[in-house]
Amino acid sequence: YLVYINGNFVPRSQATVSVFDHGFLYGDGIFEGIRSYEGNVFCLREHIKRLYESAKSILLDIPMTPKEMEEAIVETLQRNSLANAYIRVIVSRGNGDLGLDPRSCIHPNVIIIAEALAIFPKEFYEKGLRIATVPTRRNIPDALNPKIKSLNYLNNILIKLEATQAGVFEALTLTQDGYVCEGSGDNVFIVKNGKIITPPTYLGALEGITRNIVIELCENLGIPCKEEPFTRHDVYVADEIFLTGTAAEMIPVIEVDSRIIGEGKPGPVTKQIITEFRKQTKVRGTKVP
Numbered sequence: 639y640l641v642y643i644n645g646n647f648v649p650r651s652q653a654t655v656s657v658f659d660h661g662f663l664y665g666d667g668i669f670e671g672i673r674s675y676e677g678n679v680f681c682l683r684e685h686i687k688r689l690y691e692s693a694k695s696i697l698l699d700i701p702m703t704p705k706e707m708e709e710a711i712v713e714t715l716q717r718n719s720l721a722n723a724y725i726r727v728i729v730s731r732g733n734g735d736l737g738l739d740p741r742s743c744i745h746p747n748v749i750i751i752a753e754a755l756a757i758f759p760k761e762f763y764e765k766g767l768r769i770a771t772v773p774t775r776r777n778i779p780d781a782l783n784p785k786i787k788s789l790n791y792l793n794n795i796l797i798k799l800e801a802t803q804a805g806v807f808e809a810l811t812l813t814q815d816g817y818v819c820e821g822s823g824d825n826v827f828i829v830k831n832g833k834i835i836t837p838p839t840y841l842g843a844l845e846g847i848t849r850n851i852v853i854e855l856c857e858n859l860g861i862p863c864k865e866e867p868f869t870r871h872d873v874y875v876a877d878e879i880f881l882t883g884t885a886a887e888m889i890p891v892i893e894v895d896s897r898i899i900g901e902g903k904p905g906p907v908t909k910q911i912i913t914e915f916r917k918q919t920k921v922r923g924t925k926v927p
């Protein structure tokens with residue numbers, strides 16, 4: 639594979655950045671995870687918008703326009719002849735001195751990696767996932783806002799580690815007040831009496847692009863969908879639960895903290911939304927010529 643680094647395409651084995659990059663030293667930077675389906679980059683504009691918003695929030699000037707970024711992503715896919723890909727865009731503060739002050743960093747590093755997509759096991763979708771709440775709470779929005787997709791994912795990593803230690807694949811994170819937030823790298827939805835609820839992002843969740851599509855799909859399908867805070871109890875007594883994310887799409891959840899959810903198998907509303915979502919991946923996005 640060829641990796642895009644600051645306008646150049648270099649072989650994977652030579653795709654390196656300096657140890658003085660503040661992204662490496664301090665987690666100072668931002669990223670995006672994007673997916674292409676059959677040469678169609680799903681929601682590319684939305685991902686680029688979020689990338690530039692993350693950058694703005696941390697006072698990082700991406701040294702190219704959103705249009706140029708779009709072209710660079712498309713070219714990376716073309717050069718690698720990838721139709722079904724996972725694309726990682728990284729913009730770090732760049733190389734600088736030791737010390738936190740980003741003013742020593744002259745130029746941000748822009749990196750685009752595109753790889754063949756490694757999809758989750760089919761079993762996740764057919765049988766559903768077991769998940770658990772974990773001790774580490776999600777970052778609070780006025781500290782490092784989870785809406786910023788920053789290179790500082792230690793909060794999410796600790797949460798993921800705790801899920802693994804609990805013997806499950808994914809965690810459900812809680813706010814400091816005990817409201818349900820999201821997964822370690824995905825958003826969460828519950829279904830109760832035919833209505834869908836997802837936590838509002840002001841609680842401290844990433845505004846997932848897949849999440850936004852699901853909200854929109856629900857509107858089109860006439861399924862009531864609200865953004866509202868809820869607790870662990872609401873999760874335990876939900877009829878259905880599913881997680882959403884770019885790589886995962888929608889994954890049904892069948893058990894939380896040893897409580898069986900609904901009938902312990904992927905539910906009808908979840909399945910309906912997955913089917914609708916997969917239709918969208920064919921029609922929505924940016925074609926790679």
Ligand code: PLP
Nearest residue numbers: 823824825844846847848883884
């Ligand atoms: N929450 C977090 C913390 C994430 O890192 C991600 C992945 O990007 C998501 C949710 C899902 O967002 P999206 O649907 O945009 O991939």
